[in-house]
Amino acid sequence: MAQNTDTALVRRMESFFPLTDQERRALAALPVIVRRHAAKQDIVQEGDRPTQCCLILEGVACRYKILGGGRRQIFSFHIAGDIPDLESLHLRVMDHSLAAVTPLTAGFIRHEQVRELTAHHSRLGAAFWRETLIDAAIFRQWMVGMGRKEALGRIAHLLCEMYVKSQAVGLTDGQSCPLPITQVEFADALGLTPVHVNRVLQDLRRMGLVVLTRSTLTVLDWEGLVRASEFEPLYLHQEPREVT
Amino acid sequence: MAQNTDTALVRRMESFFPLTDQERRALAALPVIVRRHAAKQDIVQEGDRPTQCCLILEGVACRYKILGGGRRQIFSFHIAGDIPDLESLHLRVMDHSLAAVTPLTAGFIRHEQVRELTAHHSRLGAAFWRETLIDAAIFRQWMVGMGRKEALGRIAHLLCEMYVKSQAVGLTDGQSCPLPITQVEFADALGLTPVHVNRVLQDLRRMGLVVLTRSTLTVLDWEGLVRASEFEPLYLHQEPREVT
DNA sequence: CGGACAATTGATCTACCTCAAAATTGGTGG
DNA sequence: CCACCAATTTTGAGGTAGATCAATTGTCCG
Numbered sequence: 001m002a003q004n005t006d007t008a009l010v011r012r013m014e015s016f017f018p019l020t021d022q023e024r025r026a027l028a029a030l031p032v033i034v035r036r037h038a039a040k041q042d043i044v045q046e047g048d049r050p051t052q053c054c055l056i057l058e059g060v061a062c063r064y065k066i067l068g069g070g071r072r073q074i075f076s077f078h079i080a081g082d083i084p085d086l087e088s089l090h091l092r093v094m095d096h097s098l099a100a101v102t103p104l105t106a107g108f109i110r111h112e113q114v115r116e117l118t119a120h121h122s123r124l125g126a127a128f129w130r131e132t133l134i135d136a137a138i139f140r141q142w143m144v145g146m147g148r149k150e151a152l153g154r155i156a157h158l159l160c161e162m163y164v165k166s167q168a169v170g171l172t173d174g175q176s177c178p179l180p181i182t183q184v185e186f187a188d189a190l191g192l193t194p195v196h197v198n199r200v201l202q203d204l205r206r207m208g209l210v211v212l213t214r215s216t217l218t219v220l221d222w223e224g225l226v227r228a229s230e231f232e233p234l235y236l237h238q239e240p241r242e243v244t
Numbered sequence: 245m246a247q248n249t250d251t252a253l254v255r256r257m258e259s260f261f262p263l264t265d266q267e268r269r270a271l272a273a274l275p276v277i278v279r280r281h282a283a284k285q286d287i288v289q290e291g292d293r294p295t296q297c298c299l300i301l302e303g304v305a306c307r308y309k310i311l312g313g314g315r316r317q318i319f320s321f322h323i324a325g326d327i328p329d330l331e332s333l334h335l336r337v338m339d340h341s342l343a344a345v346t347p348l349t350a351g352f353i354r355h356e357q358v359r360e361l362t363a364h365h366s367r368l369g370a371a372f373w374r375e376t377l378i379d380a381a382i383f384r385q386w387m388v389g390m391g392r393k394e395a396l397g398r399i400a401h402l403l404c405e406m407y408v409k410s411q412a413v414g415l416t417d418g419q420s421c422p423l424p425i426t427q428v429e430f431a432d433a434l435g436l437t438p439v440h441v442n443r444v445l446q447d448l449r450r451m452g453l454v455v456l457t458r459s460t461l462t463v464l465d466w467e468g469l470v471r472a473s474e475f476e477p478l479y480l481h482q483e484p485r486e487v488t
Numbered sequence: 489c490g491g492a493c494a495a496t497t498g499a500t501c502t503a504c505c506t507c508a509a510a511a512t513t514g515g516t517g518g
Numbered sequence: 519c520c521a522c523c524a525a526t527t528t529t530g531a532g533g534t535a536g537a538t539c540a541a542t543t544g545t546c547c548g
Binding site for chain 4: 427443445446
Binding site for chain 1: 311312316317319331335337340362363366369370373374376377378379383384385386388390392432434435474478479483
């Protein structure tokens with residue numbers, strides 16, 4: 001398992017720039033505690049003051065906030081290699097919660113270890129910072145959807161995004177990727193009702209763009225899906241690897 | 245003017261932790277080029293690869309993206325002391341644009357200078373990082389509004405937020421703060437139509453919560469506004485100053 | 489095999505949009 | 519200093535995407 005945690009982090013960092021041996025060794029030396037979480041279980045809650053952050057190793061997690069009246073807004077979905085609560089490194093109090101969507105394996109790293117690492121390896125610090133900036137870019141893109149797109153484009157866009165993110169960490173298989181997210185969760189992420197999500201997903205199927213099972217997304221017509229969603233992957237900042 | 249730029253940055257940093265003399269000197273030594281922008285003028289555009297970032301000294305700026313069909317989504321408004329494109333430090337290509345909302349005075353600092361600074365002063369680096377994390381927290385809060393609140397709560401929330409942010413940089417006067425933002429801009433920020441924004445603002449006035457002129461917000465009933473908007477300022481992370 | 493959760497369907501309702509025009513406002517040039 | 523222009527704000531009437539409420543069906547898993 002220790003090897004898994006290393007490769008996840010190392011691969012993630014190397015998508016920014018090639019690591020030196022020293023940097024690779026420093027990452028591998030990070031003490032990581034691996035823990036499993038049941039589906040729907042909170043990992044960190046709004047109001048907490050975490051002393052560690054959480055590297056997703058397997059499964060899907062989401063960040064969310066609950067309002068009065070049972071309304072919920074999901075801000076992001078996270079897959080293997082993501083560190084969804086990295087921001088807790090510099091924001092003492094959590095302003096939202098982090099939960100497992102599916103059964104989850106996660107590695108926990110103490111803040112002090114991360115601070116130590118970034119202090120001594122400024123390029124790794126920059127890479128971590130960059131991760132949080134990409135998170136923010138994704139938030140902005142979701143805002144575009146919720147503010148200025150109709151339900152169909154909004155849902156299609158999320159499917160594109162999840163597919164591309166899965167691809168980047170090698171989770172795609174042919175034209176399929178894992179997507180174990182319920183329609184209720186889609187609704188809470190997109191600012192819609194489960195009922196409406198259901199109807200629009202049927203439209204997407206009828207248009208021959210995708211097949212969605214309970215746990216898998218298959219993209220039948222990528223071009224069509226991109227067009228329907230106005231998807232432009234620039235905001236994910238998956239630049240070709242170059243030396244800095 | 246050099247003094248203005250210094251105080252803006254220094255004050256902003258000190259809201260995180262008390263600076264050492266050394267840190268204060270390093271900030272003051274940053275070469276800053278001051279420039280004025282007319283209202284509605286772009287400062288940085290989507291697709292640009294900036295080599296500097298922009299410190300707002302006076303006026304209001306916004307970040308936005310344009311979609312086909314003339315739809316626009318505004319992501320944030322920025323006032324004195326903000327560095328709205330700080331993220332360009334680690335994301336090579338701009339995935340959105342930055343524009344002046346009002347006539348604007350801004351100071352520009354070269355990336356290399358900022359990198360130099362953060363490399364030698366890791367606490368300042370952390371403070372800059374933190375700024376971008378708070379931006380992201382505000383994005384999340386706007387998502388909550390667009391996804392799960394009706395227009396009245398959404399608008400009221402933005403008014404609360406702008407008031408509190410103004411207060412933090414000493415721009416409030418009694419129960420008023422500058423808010424030179426048109427209803428069209430509100431609409432593009434909130435995912436609404438200008439027509440609907442107009443009607444809801446009238447409701448807020450009729451409820452006796454606020455007075456809004458073209459350039460100034462006056463809060464008549466803060467409690468009422470907070471209740472109507474479900475405003476909880478935790479997400480702004482304006483913690484009491486403490487030593488790190 | 490049962491029980492809970494997830495997906496689906498149908499009927500009705502409403503917050504917000506669209507389109508169009510009028511009334512205000514503020515800045516600018518003469 | 520005033521008159522005018524362009525941008526904003528405001529008003530009205532009708533339309534629609536998506537919400538709400540309430541079942542029903544399907545599916546996974548112990």
